Amino acid sequence: MDFQLSKEHEMARSLFRDFAEKEVKPHAIDVDETEVFPRETVSKMQKYGFMGIAIPKEYGGQGCDPLTYVMCVEELAKVCGTTAVIVSAHSSLCADPIMMYGTEEQKQKYLVPLAKGEKLGAFGLTEPGAGTDAQGVQTRAVLDGDSYVLNGSKCFITNGKEADIYIIIAYTDLQVDAKGRKKKIFSAFIVEKDTPGFTFGTKENKMGIRGSSTYELIFQDCRIPKENLLGGEGNGFKIAMHTLDGGRIGIAAQALGIAEGALERTVAYVKERQQFGRSIAQFQNTQFQLANMKVQVEAAQMLVYKAAMAKATQSKYSVEAAEAKLFAAEVAMDVTTKAVQLHGGYGYIREYEVERMMRDAKITEIYEGTSEVQRMVISGDMLK
Amino acid sequence: MKVVVCVKQVPDTKGGVKFKPDGTLDRAGMLAIMNPDDKAGLEAALRLKDQYGAEVTVVTMGLPKAEAVLREAFAMGADKGILVTDRVLGGADTWATSTTIAGALRNLDYDLIITGRQAIDGDTAQVGPQISEHLGIPVISYAEDLKIEGDSVVVKRQYDDRYHMVKAKMPCLVTALSELNEPRYMTPGGIFDAFKKEVTVWGRADLKDVKDSDIGMKGSPTQIAKASDRVKKGAGEKVTPDSPAEAVDYIVGKLAEKNVI
Numbered sequence: 001m002d003f004q005l006s007k008e009h010e011m012a013r014s015l016f017r018d019f020a021e022k023e024v025k026p027h028a029i030d031v032d033e034t035e036v037f038p039r040e041t042v043s044k045m046q047k048y049g050f051m052g053i054a055i056p057k058e059y060g061g062q063g064c065d066p067l068t069y070v071m072c073v074e075e076l077a078k079v080c081g082t083t084a085v086i087v088s089a090h091s092s093l094c095a096d097p098i099m100m101y102g103t104e105e106q107k108q109k110y111l112v113p114l115a116k117g118e119k120l121g122a123f124g125l126t127e128p129g130a131g132t133d134a135q136g137v138q139t140r141a142v143l144d145g146d147s148y149v150l151n152g153s154k155c156f157i158t159n160g161k162e163a164d165i166y167i168i169i170a171y172t173d174l175q176v177d178a179k180g181r182k183k184k185i186f187s188a189f190i191v192e193k194d195t196p197g198f199t200f201g202t203k204e205n206k207m208g209i210r211g212s213s214t215y216e217l218i219f220q221d222c223r224i225p226k227e228n229l230l231g232g233e234g235n236g237f238k239i240a241m242h243t244l245d246g247g248r249i250g251i252a253a254q255a256l257g258i259a260e261g262a263l264e265r266t267v268a269y270v271k272e273r274q275q276f277g278r279s280i281a282q283f284q285n286t287q288f289q290l291a292n293m294k295v296q297v298e299a300a301q302m303l304v305y306k307a308a309m310a311k312a313t314q315s316k317y318s319v320e321a322a323e324a325k326l327f328a329a330e331v332a333m334d335v336t337t338k339a340v341q342l343h344g345g346y347g348y349i350r351e352y353e354v355e356r357m358m359r360d361a362k363i364t365e366i367y368e369g370t371s372e373v374q375r376m377v378i379s380g381d382m383l384k
Numbered sequence: 385m386k387v388v389v390c391v392k393q394v395p396d397t398k399g400g401v402k403f404k405p406d407g408t409l410d411r412a413g414m415l416a417i418m419n420p421d422d423k424a425g426l427e428a429a430l431r432l433k434d435q436y437g438a439e440v441t442v443v444t445m446g447l448p449k450a451e452a453v454l455r456e457a458f459a460m461g462a463d464k465g466i467l468v469t470d471r472v473l474g475g476a477d478t479w480a481t482s483t484t485i486a487g488a489l490r491n492l493d494y495d496l497i498i499t500g501r502q503a504i505d506g507d508t509a510q511v512g513p514q515i516s517e518h519l520g521i522p523v524i525s526y527a528e529d530l531k532i533e534g535d536s537v538v539v540k541r542q543y544d545d546r547y548h549m550v551k552a553k554m555p556c557l558v559t560a561l562s563e564l565n566e567p568r569y570m571t572p573g574g575i576f577d578a579f580k581k582e583v584t585v586w587g588r589a590d591l592k593d594v595k596d597s598d599i600g601m602k603g604s605p606t607q608i609a610k611a612s613d614r615v616k617k618g619a620g621e622k623v624t625p626d627s628p629a630e631a632v633d634y635i636v637g638k639l640a641e642k643n644v645i
Contacts, residue, residue: 049571062573
């Protein structure tokens with residue numbers, strides 16, 4: 001077992017860190033305050049291949065492994081949770097399932113521009129009545145001639161109005177089992193922006209990751225060409241779950257980065273902040289808190305990197321992804337809360353940024369499967 | 385078109401400079417980076433590659449670990465990398481460094497050689513111009529802009545209170561300022577490819593037309609008595625004498641006051 005990163009990974013990390021410090025960090029406060037999607041940053045990330053890190057080169061990507069991708073999300077999240085989730089949702093939730101389940105034509109048409117960052121991706125599963133409970137999905141697709149007719153709505157969609165290509169999960173069949181219970185059969189579709197019948201509803205006013213564009217998607221008799229069915233009819237649930245396994249690794253990396261960013265700032269702050277004639281770093285309470293935070297962050301990093309390695313080498317990595325996300329998200333919430341506390345009154349002031357990190361951290365315990373769902377996945381595997 | 389860029393691996397001074405008890409730089413205690421002026425020179429070369437399809441070769445002299453700057457240059461888009469390393473080259477001052485690098489460059493075809501203005505660990509700005517002297521080609525220093533016109537290079541050369549437009553026929557050498565451009569980032573895929581590329585390693589035996597007395601510690605006329613962190617210059621004094629004669633008197637008086645003359 002080797003805990004040493006390769007020279008390539010070390011250099012990739014220095015690239016992501018350098019980019020995040022110079023190009024992302026200066027805008028983080030503003031992005032949060034104004035809720036404006038950081039389009040210019042996304043264009044820069046596109047230029048340097050950050051939008052297709054783990055996609056093979058033949059499809060316009062960088063051909064790197066999931067660990068490199070995870071380090072990118074982590075370093076971005078250290079300085080800006082919004083920017084990190086834009087990359088994560090685009091890569092893990094849209095490009096990845098097309099890479100995994102798309103036909104060659106679909107890959108050429110949709111994956112190549114996504115991997116090159118020319119197009120931005122999003123994923124829609126959640127609905128007002130369906131989050132953790134996928135059977136609650138009301139969006140329906142009915143085959144009519146050469147196209148599926150989509151009706152329904154999706155909510156809380158990351159990259160919402162900014163994306164160009166969407167993976168939408170809808171039910172295409174309703175089956176009744178031997179006990180008379182109804183079961184929806186789902187399919188996944190690739191939907192382009194500007195398709196007639198596809199519009200946007202309200203923009204969500206969020207607690208954190210405020211620069212990410214979170215919208216409601218509305219489909220009214222929206223006709224999707226038959227060739228945009230992803231992975232065959234009836235495979236939507238499997239595709240969605242597999243996609244979320246990958247997505248959870250991205251969110252785990254985001255949570256890890258947020259925790260690391262808050263810890264870095266706290267270490268710098270406690271050395272400067274004077275109380276009772278000395279820096280607060282000299283108080284044992286501060287030292288013990290910092291030690292606890294450091295151990296939490298390192299343990300989270302191990303789980304996140306382990307999950308990334310599992311994605312690179314295993315066909316199934318649901319448990320590793322769930323463990324990484326559950327732990328990293330809870331660490332992010334705990335570490336950012338402690339960071340605010342160690343900052344005292346200043347921690348409550350926006351300029352000091354740990355306040356934003358605490359707000360950004362909360363969502364990592366909720367989206368792409370709540371912490372409770374992760375516990376279900378982990379224990380379900382233990383008890384099967 | 386063939387462009388050779390000389391780069392140096394230097395300690396990152398961003399987080400402060402660390403010294404060993406004997407007064408020399410504690411290189412192991414500081415992160416190593418590509419010298420910023422050299423990186424601007426590399427970016428200028430890569431833009432010539434983008435524009436004219438120039439072949440970009442990067443040369444560095446240093447310890448084996450200096451290979452890292454060549455990998456970084458590959459990841460930014462450089463085509464070839466040469467590491468000049470040998471125990472006998474250690475302890476070189478600017479003279480011995482420039483004779484060594486010139487000896488390496490004599491093996492190469494080039495239209496343009498770009499070096500950084502100066503390295504942040506020595507701040508001498510001597511190596512670039514010295515290389516051009518050894519190779520017998522023109523040098524234009526302090527480039528803040530650079531373009532190709534036919535078989536010549538046209539450089540906007542920075543000066544204290546103005547700039548000069550200088551044109552030189554190639555082959556020639558240009559020293560680059562960080563202000564020349566904003567160097568591109570590496571790409572993630574470029575990094576992984578960079579480690580698959582071969583770095584050419586040259587030692588003493590590969591240097592062309594170089595005397596043993598001109599290399600390494602023995603070939604270095606400079607003796608470093610003490611190194612220190614950069615001393616900040618004062619704000620200076622501005623005077624407006626009424627005539628040139630008065631100005632001369634003032635300056636001579638000041639020099640005498642400070643025992644310079």
